[in-house]
Amino acid sequence: MRTVYRSVQKVQAGVAGNSRLTGGTAVILLVLLAAEGATIPFIGSLLKPHILIGMLLIPPVALKLGSTGYRFVRYYGGKPSYVRKGPPPLILRLLAPGVVLTTVALFGTGVAALLVGPPSNTLLLAHKASFIAWVALMTLHVLGHLLELPRLATPDWRRHGAREARLAGAGTRIALLGASLLAGVALAAISVSAAGPWL
Numbered sequence: 001m002r003t004v005y006r007s008v009q010k011v012q013a014g015v016a017g018n019s020r021l022t023g024g025t026a027v028i029l030l031v032l033l034a035a036e037g038a039t040i041p042f043i044g045s046l047l048k049p050h051i052l053i054g055m056l057l058i059p060p061v062a063l064k065l066g067s068t069g070y071r072f073v074r075y076y077g078g079k080p081s082y083v084r085k086g087p088p089p090l091i092l093r094l095l096a097p098g099v100v101l102t103t104v105a106l107f108g109t110g111v112a113a114l115l116v117g118p119p120s121n122t123l124l125l126a127h128k129a130s131f132i133a134w135v136a137l138m139t140l141h142v143l144g145h146l147l148e149l150p151r152l153a154t155p156d157w158r159r160h161g162a163r164e165a166r167l168a169g170a171g172t173r174i175a176l177l178g179a180s181l182l183a184g185v186a187l188a189a190i191s192v193s194a195a196g197p198w199l
Contacts, residue, residue, distance in 0.1 A: 015081045017169045018074075022067040023152025024177050025060055026145065032057050048199055054110050055191040056184035061103060063180040068096075092144045098137045105130035117197040 032053060039050040074082040087093055109127040113120045156170040 013168050015085050016167055017173060018067055018071055020152050020156055020167065020170075021173045021176065022064065022071070023149055024156060024173060025064040025067060025180070026149055027153040028060050028177060028181065029057070029064060030142070030149075032060065048195060051110075051114060051191060051195045051198065052188040054107070055114075055188040056181075058107055058111075058187055059180040059183035060177075061107060063176060065100065065103070072096075089144065092141065095137055095141055095144075098133070099141050102130055102134035102137055106134045114191060114194050114198070 036050065036053045036057065039046040039053065043050060071082060075085075075087055088096075106127065109123050109130055113123040113127055116123060155167065156173055
């Protein structure tokens with residue numbers, strides 16, 4: 001009986017852990033995206049920070065896509081624990097493909113423009129168009145999850161709290177978030193030389 005109970009706890013911790021990783025990554029992304037957005041009105045003078053923050057964002061974005069993709073595969077693959085948790089609200093599920101596609105398009109065209117170098121008018125146009133579509137979809141996506149973010153993102157960072165707030169794997173989740181940020185910093189540093197022609 002104890003073995004079954006531990007097994008159930010482990011399964012529930014896996015589902016909750018995935019949610020916490022997704023929530024923690026989302027908070028980091030909101031901060032970085034706000035910084036990136038602040039460069040847009042002054043893109044002429046803030047192009048370098050725009051490029052560097054954009055490159056810094058790529059690994060955390062990949063982590064977020066990975067954690068949500070994992071839940072998607074588990075749910076539609078019929079994994080009982082994820083089926084019991086249920087899917088996101090219908091409107092968010094309908095938005096999800098567009099959010100993913102515009103995210104990939106936004107960062108893909110940005111990186112391509114950086115590598116090709118100026119003037120890259122076609123890539124810049126595609127980057128701007130994907131940004132407009134992405135902002136519209138991402139705004140709805142964020143509003144749909146905003147209220148649950150504090151509940152998901154903060155428990156792993158607390159040393160004390162209710163027993164249900166403590167969940168196995170917190171160290172791993174924090175390490176993944178840290179690693180994504182370090183990878184982003186490294187990517188931004190590598191991109192400095194590629195950004196030269198644009199500056």
